[in-house]
Amino acid sequence: MSTQIRFGTDGWRAVIAEGFTFANVARVAQAAADYWRDHPVPGCDLRVVVGYDRRFFSDRFAECAAEVFAANGYEVLLTSMATPTPAVSLAVRDRRCIGGVMITASHNPAIFNGFKLKSHYGGSSDPETCRAVESYLDRSPVRRLAAAEAQRQGRLRRVDLQPPHVRTVRRLVDFAAIGRSGLRVAHDALFGAGAGAFEALLAGTTCQVTSLHTEHDVLFGGLNPEPIPANYGPAAAFLRRHPHDLCLVTDGDADRLGAMDGRGRPLTTHQLVCLVLYHLHCHRGLKGRVVKALTLTSMVDKMCSAWGLPLLETGVGFKYICPEMIKGDVLLGAEESGGMGLPGHIPERDGLAAGLMLLELLACERKPVRRVLLGLERQFGPHRYGRHDLHLPQARVAALLDRLRNAPPDRLGRWPVAEVKTFDGIKLIANNGAWLMLRGSGTEPVLRIYAEAATDTDVRRLLKLGLRWTRQV
Known part of the structure; x- marks a missing residue:
């Protein structure tokens, strides 16, 4: 009897070796291959990107999915290493792919893995697409072409997607201002796919970068790779001994952001969203709609009211925010879990881009992050x-x-x-x-x-x- 597969808030997730097996990954990949073949997108090629994080066997599960797509006549771009989700989403859009797959369970415990669907626009597939792919499950038998043979036939290529993502994210911000700021930046990667990312992003600048928990540990050091204070203990202890200006924290696939101040005191994801919104509107002078999940702080509501910014509240999951970003005129899309979508970027949350935007804020303000937050609380009240x-x-x-x-x-x-x-x-x-x-x-x-x-x-x-x-x- 086949395992029942259902897409949730962001893709399908299950416990490794129970529901998340090679056979089930192949079933979902075959369903996606059949769906995308039946629903061509003008201007897009029959090409998919397949990426993966650092979880147990993620590389093998990704290769399994890639083999299915290759056997179904797709050109497959398989990442050559564990890669942040936003880098995969960017590649889907920029390389005119009909879609993409990211093997990750994001912030979930180490026993889980998952299968995220990305659509041609470079963001999470909408709920209708996810339901449609579910409906294609087991319509046709799974076809697989061994990775070595797929490479020999030119159907599968292994690619490094991180350099183009670094270049794109740098262009989103005032990189020159960040580069000469001399900020002392710590980054807790929580053993995830974002390890080393800020060293690469800030290479050649006056910023000093300290990377924490970059080892490849499929058990994530015994923690869940979620950017919340409960998981900040070891990094916070380090910061108390070695103060920095800011510590950025990314989740397991680096699409979401948390943070601590330079002495290890946690900042909530709500505070980070408010800081980014303040920076985009008050420093950059930008306007547009703000789209937020209904679990996000009501300080955002007050800021939008004070500044005349239209506000839309959605259900939880970036798949609800992404369609609004595609429509355009969105200043910021944000959710309680630390996911932020920025203007001029992919309609997708990107923890690395959001982290650089916070550094731009500090380079502009030239004051500690706590003082910036205190100013917001004086204006909009404590939350x-x-x-x-x-x-x-x-x-x-x-x-x-x-x-x-x-x-x-x-x-x-x-x-x-x-x-x-x-x-x-x-x-x-x-x-x-x-x-x-x-x-x-x-x-x-x-x-x-x-x-x-x-x-x-x-x-x-x-x-x-x-x-x-x-x-x-």
Whole structure:
């Protein structure tokens, strides 16, 4: 009996050797090959890019997918090493490919791997495309051509996609200003595919770069490669001993960004988004629509209101933000997990490009990042945030969310509920702007509980309230 395969928030993910097997990777690759052949894109060739991260057997899984595409008549560009996802997406667009595949489970635990679909425009495939590829599963038998033979026939080439990505990202920013800033930059790669990236990006400048956790460790040092404070401990200890101006943190496939200040104190992904938005509008003088996932801080709402920027709120997952970026006139696309899409770039989150944009901000401000944040808080008020991930069977998650949608509470602790949003999980917004949200993960059997309020104490109270609700089902 075949394993059931479903695309979630960003592609298909499963536990290695359970659901994520060579046979299932080949099934999904065959479905994608059949779909793209049946749905040609004007101006694009029957060519695909296949990339991979540093997870266990990612290179082998990527080669398996490449063999399927080669057997189906595609020209295949297979990365010659573990590569950041945005470099793969950029290559899909710039090389006129009909699509791409990235073998990665991003921030998930080491036991997972995944299969991300990229469309011709250089971004995450939209939900309709993902559902269509699902519908092609097992329509035709899997065809594979051994990689060595595919290379001999000229159907498969191994390529290094990182140099063109470095050149592109440098052109996005005022690289000369960064280059003469003398910033002391640390980068915690969390053992992921972004290892060494900022050394390459900042080579030849006056910036001093310290790279941390660049070893190839398929267990990610015992941590999840997710840019959140829970995973910053070792790098934070290093920074307390060796201060820098900023520490950038990338996730397992380097499409998302976290950070710490120069002394190891964590910055939230929400703060990073606000810093980038402030820089793009107030320093660069740019305007346009802001597109954000509904789990992102409401400080963005206040900034957009004050500056006259149109704001659109979407469900969680960059696949919802990407279509808006394709339409154009988007100043910033952003989500709570640290994913940011920048103007003039691919319609895709790019942790390396976002990191350079933060360095441009510091080169422009010439002051510590904490002082810049303090100025934003003086203008828009304090916003504290917390998230709790609870492992729960999907049936219990569904039952809880159904109950809350059908009978939402009228209070969040001592505050009346002013608004309820239910288009991705359930989000309850109090009359003072504080909010609590619950939603099931699109990639794991996990319930995520999010909260934002003016104080850390109130955030903890809201998270406890969310946990209490889970015990009622």
